[in-house]
Amino acid sequence: xxxxxxxxxxxxxxxxxxxxxxxxxxxxxxxxxxxxxxxxxxxxxxxxxxxxxxxxxxxxxxxxxxxxxxxxxxxxxxxxxxxxxxxxxxxxxxxxxxxxxxxxxx
Amino acid sequence: xxxxxxxxxxxxxxxxxxxxxxxxxxxxxxxxxxxxxxxxxxxxxxxxxxxxxxxxxxxxxxxxxxxxxxxxxxxxxxxxxxxxxxxxxxxxxxxxxxxxxxxxxxxxxxxxxxxxxxxxxxxxxxxxxxxxxxxxxxxxxxxxxxxxxxxxxxxxxxxxxxxxxx
Numbered sequence: 001x002x003x004x005x006x007x008x009x010x011x012x013x014x015x016x017x018x019x020x021x022x023x024x025x026x027x028x029x030x031x032x033x034x035x036x037x038x039x040x041x042x043x044x045x046x047x048x049x050x051x052x053x054x055x056x057x058x059x060x061x062x063x064x065x066x067x068x069x070x071x072x073x074x075x076x077x078x079x080x081x082x083x084x085x086x087x088x089x090x091x092x093x094x095x096x097x098x099x100x101x102x103x104x105x106x
Numbered sequence: 107x108x109x110x111x112x113x114x115x116x117x118x119x120x121x122x123x124x125x126x127x128x129x130x131x132x133x134x135x136x137x138x139x140x141x142x143x144x145x146x147x148x149x150x151x152x153x154x155x156x157x158x159x160x161x162x163x164x165x166x167x168x169x170x171x172x173x174x175x176x177x178x179x180x181x182x183x184x185x186x187x188x189x190x191x192x193x194x195x196x197x198x199x200x201x202x203x204x205x206x207x208x209x210x211x212x213x214x215x216x217x218x219x220x221x222x223x224x225x226x227x228x229x230x231x232x233x234x235x236x237x238x239x240x241x242x243x244x245x246x247x248x249x250x251x252x253x254x255x256x257x258x259x260x261x262x263x264x265x266x267x268x269x270x271x272x
Contacts, residue, residue: 077260
């Protein structure tokens with residue numbers, strides 16, 4: 001077994017971010033519950049945030065942190081509106097299965 | 107020490123993310139997402155972002171996830187019905203595509219990031235509240251004010267959607 005390096009290469013953070021993003025995309029494509037799909041979107045946003053912060057460390061600038069902050073603000077607004085939409089859908093249709101909410105399908 | 111902390115919390119984050127995708131009940135998925143966000147906050151601390159780590163815990167793991175769990179409990183749905191899969195074709199196409207996505211991302215990282223780039227705790231302290239606030243209220247003042255309008259629109263939209271009979 002190779003010895004564990006004492007410092008972390010930059011690429012490890014980016015690979016971790018790629019893994020988290022892929023898991024979020026997988027959940028987004030494969031799950032059938034609206035709320036779980038919504039949480040997978042949040043997971044993808046978090047993976048992108050990790051990339052921002054990692055590059056901010058590499059460039060020794062604070063700009064990446066500010067972008068992360070704005071992503072969080074947009075995620076909060078999205079969660080508020082999205083969950084209100086989910087409440088309305090459930091009130092009208094008594095279901096959370098995305099296959100049964102398909103009136104916009106061609 | 108850096109590597110041990112990174113590997114520990116990266117493993118927790120990946121395990122929680124896999125659990126998020128695999129669980130059938132939304133509450134279990136939500137708690138897994140809290141685990142992902144908290145371990146990401148620790149990684150932000152390792153990267154020198156003390157302020158953004160605090161915001162991650164307070165806003166994401168605190169406010170947004172409470173909103174999610176509130177809605178899940180309010181709707182009180184059961185887990186996903188395990189109906190027999192009508193067609194396995196989408197999954198058969200999606201999984202190889204996802205694996206190729208992660209492969210492409212890893213290849214880009216491996217070729218574009220110089221091998222000498224290392225992350226050492228303490229070499230960057232530009233993420234403290236002082237530096238963050240100074241940049242936020244000078245160079246990024248206009249985007250900051252625009253987000254307040256965005257939040258206002260989101261509040262109005264959420265109230266209208268949740269209240270009215272549509």
